[in-house]
Amino acid sequence: MARITFIQAIFEGLIEEMERDPSTFVLGLDVTRGTFGRAAGFFERFGPERILDMPLSEAGFVGAAVGAAMAGTRPICEVQFASFFYCAFDQLCNQAAKLRYMSGGQARLPITFRTRCGAVGGAAAQHSETVYPQLLSVPGLKLAVPSGPADAKGLLKSAIRDDNPVVVFEHLALGGSREEVPEGEHLVALGKAAVKREGRDVTVIAIGAMVPKALAMAQRLASDGISVEVIDPRTLIPLDEQAILASVSKTNRVVIADEAHLHGSAASEIGCMIAEKGFDYLDAPIKRVAAMDAPVPFSPPLEKAVIPGEQAIERAVREVLG
Amino acid sequence: MARITFIQAIFEGLIEEMERDPSTFVLGLDVTRGTFGRAAGFFERFGPERILDMPLSEAGFVGAAVGAAMAGTRPICEVQFASFFYCAFDQLCNQAAKLRYMSGGQARLPITFRTRCGAVGGAAAQHSETVYPQLLSVPGLKLAVPSGPADAKGLLKSAIRDDNPVVVFEHLALGGSREEVPEGEHLVALGKAAVKREGRDVTVIAIGAMVPKALAMAQRLASDGISVEVIDPRTLIPLDEQAILASVSKTNRVVIADEAHLHGSAASEIGCMIAEKGFDYLDAPIKRVAAMDAPVPFSPPLEKAVIPGEQAIERAVREVLG
Amino acid sequence: MDIGKELLLEMYRRMQRIRQFETRLKDLTIRSEIPGFIHLSIGEEASAVGVCAALRPTDRITSTHRGHGHPIAKGGELKRMLAEIYGRRTGYCKGKGGSMHIVDYSLGILGANGIVGGGIPIATGSALAARVMKRDDVTACFFGDGAANEGTFHESLNLAGVLKLPVIYVCENNGYQVFTSAASVTAGGSIAARAQAYGMPGFALDGNDVLEVYRYASNAVARARAGEGPTLLECRTYRWEGHVVGENAFGGRPYRSEEEVAAWKARCPIVQFEKRMLESGRVSREELDQLIAQTQAELDAAVEFARSSPLPDPSEAAADIYG
Amino acid sequence: MDIGKELLLEMYRRMQRIRQFETRLKDLTIRSEIPGFIHLSIGEEASAVGVCAALRPTDRITSTHRGHGHPIAKGGELKRMLAEIYGRRTGYCKGKGGSMHIVDYSLGILGANGIVGGGIPIATGSALAARVMKRDDVTACFFGDGAANEGTFHESLNLAGVLKLPVIYVCENNGYQVFTSAASVTAGGSIAARAQAYGMPGFALDGNDVLEVYRYASNAVARARAGEGPTLLECRTYRWEGHVVGENAFGGRPYRSEEEVAAWKARCPIVQFEKRMLESGRVSREELDQLIAQTQAELDAAVEFARSSPLPDPSEAAADIYG
Ligand SMILES: Cc1ncc(C[n+]2csc(CCOP(=O)(O)OP(=O)(O)O)c2C)c(N)n1
C-alpha cells in the first residue's frame, strides 16, 4: 500500500477502471490536460478517443453522457465545480435520474459524474457550495462523498462499475490529503457507511471534509475522557441507515456534521431519519453542525464564520453530552 | 368575500399588484393566453408591454427576470411546471439567490416566480414533481407553498412586494379548489405558519396539497375522539419554527405530511429541526408521510402507490398515538 | 433517387399507422379512457416516416413530448405503445412512462421526452457513443421549432459540429410553440439557417412531402455514416390538432385561423403521397386499401390488447428505480 | 468618426488603469496577499475600454470571471475594487464577492460573474427592463469565446433578437477556454457569424484596436438606443497571462507557444494606441506620462487603502442575505 494523495487515488482508480473496461471514456472541460491535478501520462495512455475535451456547455455534455450511456458506453463525466452542475440540472435530475424508471427499466445509465465541492478559502459563493443537498431528493441518482484518499478510490471504482448515475463529490480541501491506499482491486460499496473511529459516549456522523475535522476533534476529546464514535456515511444515496442507527443505539447521543447549509442539509435528512427510526435510542436532542444559511462569502474571516470547523463540532458534542 | 377558486385567487392577487405597481410585469411561456387558467381580460388589461410571451428558453428568461430585477423592475416570471425549473437552476440558484449577498447588498432582486407542482394523475415523472426540496438549501430564495385560494392570493401578493426572489409553488391539484377569499388588501406574511385546525393530541404539519388531505383526515378522526392540530407552514423559507414548536410543545406528537420524495424532503428538514429544538416536547418518534423515493410513475395505480394520501396520514397519526 | 416499390409501400404503411393510431387515440382520450397529456402529430407524419425510412434498425432516434409518430416510424409495436398509454403493465414502459415517454431499446428508440429540448443532448451523446465504440450507427434527433430556441439545441449542435458526430437534427417546424407562433419567438426567421453557425449543412424542406424528407435524410445519413458530420433538417409542417387533446378547455383567444388550418389540411402528407404513387402507376389503389385495412385490424387488436391488459400492481412502483 | 482629444485621453487613462491595476494585482497575488482565484485581462484592455467609452453613465454592463477590466472601464474605483479583492469590508461588496464578483450599482456595473455565460441572460434582462420602463438605457454584455458555446448565449441572443432589445453582446475572443483552444471547441469557426442566426448584425473586430472597438460599439449603441435592436461584436484579442494567476501550478503540457504569446504582445493594445495618438500629433508624450503617473499614484493609494482597511467582522456574514 502506498501513501498517496486524494487526487492520486482518484486517478489510480480511474486508470484501473479505464483499463478494465474499454467502454469507459472521460468527457468534460480540459480533461486532456486536467485542471485540478492529474496523473502523469494519463492523456497519453488513453488518447483523444477516450479523453474528450468539451466545449463550455454543461447541459450539453452532461446530456451527451446520458445519451452515450443509453447507447452502451460507460461515460465518466467531469463537471469542474459542483455549482456548475446547476447549468445541467435538467439533464441530471429529469433525464439521468428518471430515464431508467420511465422506460420501465429499459435504459441503462452507467454514468459516473466527478465534481469538486466545498469551501477552500476565498473562492466565493459560486465556487464553494456542496450542492449534494439539492440532489438528496432525486431518486435514481446515487451520491458519494469520499472523506479521504482510500475511500475516494474505492467509491470511484464502484461508481464506474455501477449501472446507475453516481455523482462523486470530491471536496477541494481534501485534494492534497494523504493516506495509505490499497493498490488494485479496492472497492468501497455504495451504501456502506464506515466507522472511522469507535467510541462509546456520542456518535458524530460526519460527511466528506467534516470527517477529518471530526476525527481530529475526537482525538482531542479522548484526552478529556470523552469517547467519540465517528461514522462516515460515504454515500448519501443510498444511505446506510443500519450503520447509523446501530451506532446511535450504542451511544444514545448524536451530532451530525455537514458542510452544507443547515436548512435542507444532508444532516437534516439523517437527523430526521434518526428521530423517526431511532427515537427510543436518543437521550438528548439531535444536534446538527452545518454551514450558516448564507451564500459562502469570499473574505476569509466571513467564510470561516459560515463554514463549520472543528470547534463547532466540539461545542455540539459537549452540548449533547449535557 | 367571494368564494373563488385557487386560480381565480391567484389572478385576483396578480391584477391587484400589477395595478398597484407599474414596475411589475409578467414574463413566461404563453402568458398572454394563459396555459392553466387565466382571468378574463387579463391580457387586454395590461397589454403586450407588461405581459410578455417568451421563447422556449427557461434559463434565458429566468435569467432575464434576474437582470430586469437588478435594473429596477419587479418581474413576475412564470415557469409552467416546477420540473422545468431545472433548465434554469443556474440562474435561480447561482444568480437570483446569491447576487444580493455577493454584491454586499447592492443588488435588489424583487422577483416572483410562479410555478406549478405536484402529481395530478398521469402526468408522469417530468411533470409531477414538487421540486421545492431541491431549493431548501439555497439561502437567498424564499419558498411559498399555498394550500388553498386565500393563502394563494395572500402569499402571492406578499411575494410580489418582497424585495427577494420568491418561488410560489401552485399545486396543480389545488387549481380548482374553492374558498372564501378576502377582496383587496389581503396579505399573508412570508414566514408565518397557519394553524389550520386546532387540536390537542397530535400535530400534523402539512405542506401544500397535503393540507386539505390532513384536514379531511382530522375531521374524520374527530369522530373517533382524536383531536388533531393541523399546521400549515405556508413558506418553507423562511420557516416558522416558533409556530411549529409551539404546537408540538402542546401535543407532544408530530406527523409531517409532504408530497415530496421522503429522502431530503421538507418533512425531513422540519422533522430534524423539531428533534433538535423541540426534543424535550416529544413523547413519540417523529413520523414523516411522504412520497416513495421513486420518480412519479405515469399509471394511476402506480402514482397512487407513490404519492401519499389521506390514509397514509391517518396511519401515521395512529402510529404516533401508539 | 430511385425508391423501390417495397419501400414506398412501407413508408405509406407507417404513415397510415401513425395517422390511424393517433386518430383512434384522440377518440379514446376524449372518451376519457386515457389519463395524462396526449399530444398528437396528425398532419406531421411525413417527417417522422421520411427520416426513419432512411435509417437502419441499429440506428437510433430520440423523440419529443409529441412522441407517437417517431416510434411508430422506427417500427414500434402499436399494441405495446397503446398499452403504455393506457398505463398497463404490458406497455413498453410497464406503465411507468405514458404517452410522453415511449421507449423501445431493441429498436433504437431511446425515448420520447417530456422536457422540450431535453432529447437533443441525449441524441448527440448517442452519436458520440457510436464514435467511441467505433460503430457506424447514426442517430436521428427529432424536436420542434420551440425546442430550437432552447440552450440545449445550441450546445448540442456546437458539440456535434466540432466532433463531426453522426447525428441528424430534425426540426419539425409546425409553426407553433403551444399557442405562440414560432415566427414571433424565433429570431432570424429560419431554423435551417442556424446550421451555418455550427458549420453544418442545414436545409428547409417541405415537411409534408415524405419523399423529399426521405431524400434529404438519406443524404444526411450517408454523410453521417461516412464520418462527415451532422446535418440539420428543418421540416416545415403543421399539426392539425390542438397542442394537447382537450386544449379547448384552456379557453382563451384563438391562436390560429380556420383558414390556416384548412390550407394545411388540404396539403395532407398522406393524401399527397397517395396521389403521387397512384399517378406514377407503380402502386394500385387496392394495394393501398389493403395496407389501410391491415393497419385498421392491427389497431383494433392493439386497442383490445391495451384494454384487456392488467394495470400494474402498486408494488411494481418500487421496481426499476436502480439497475 | 471624429473622436475628441478629451475622449482619447480618457480612453487611454482607462486602459492604463486596467493595465496597472492588474499588473500590480498579479504581483500581490503571487506574494500571497490575496485569496481566491485571480483572472487577469492584461492584453485585453481595448475591448473593455472601447465599448464602455461608447456608453453613458446610466447605461449598464455585465462582466465575467475575468472581471476587473470591465468595471474599471465603466468608471469603477480602484480602491474599492482592490479592497474587495483583499476581502475588506471597505470593498465594493463588503468582502462578500471578491475578484470574480465586482459590482457597482451606482455606475451601472451589474456584476462580474463566476459562472461562465451566467451574465448573458442578466444583461438581456437589464435591456428588457429598459424596454419595460420606457428608458433608453443600453446594456453591454461582456463574455468570452468559451461562453459563446453555452446555452445561455443562444437563448439570450434569440430573445434579444425577437424583442429587438437594447443590448450589445461583446464577445472577447482571446482564443482560449482555459487550456482548450477556442478553434477546437467552436463549431462554424466564427462567433460573429452566429449573429445572423438571430437576425442581428455581427462583426469580428480587431479587439486590440481601441478605436475600432469604440467605432463599432458607438454604432451598436446608437442602434440599440434608437430601438433597432441588438448587435454582436466579436473582439479578437489575447490574454497575456495564464488563465488564472498561478496556473503553472496545474502543471500539464503547455497549451500555447511562446511565439504565439510574443506575437500578441507585439500587438499590445496600449502601445499601439499610444503610437497612433502621438503620430497624429494631437497628444504629447508628456500628457500620456502624466496620466500614467496619476494612475500610478492612484494605484499606490488604492493598495494602501486595501491593505489598511479592516477585515469584515464575522458577524457580518449574516447580513445582506435578504433585503
Ligand atoms: C423545458 C420545457 N418547457 C416547457 C414545456 C411545456 N411545453 C410542452 S410542449 C411545448 C411546446 C413545444 O413546442 P415545439 O418544440 O415547437 O413542439 P410542438 O409542441 O410544436 O410539437 C411546451 C412549451 C416543456 N415540456 N418543457
Ligand SMILES: Cc1ncc(C[n+]2csc(CCOP(=O)(O)OP(=O)(O)O)c2C)c(N)n1
Ligand atoms: C458554467 C461554468 N463552467 C465552467 C467554469 C470554469 N471556467 C472558468 S473560466 C473558464 C473559461 C472561460 O472561457 P472564456 O469564456 O473564453 O473566457 P476567458 O477565460 O478566456 O476570458 C472556465 C471553463 C465556470 N466558471 N462556469
Ligand SMILES: [Mg+2]
Ligand atoms: Mg412547434
Ligand SMILES: [Mg+2]
Ligand atoms: Mg476565452
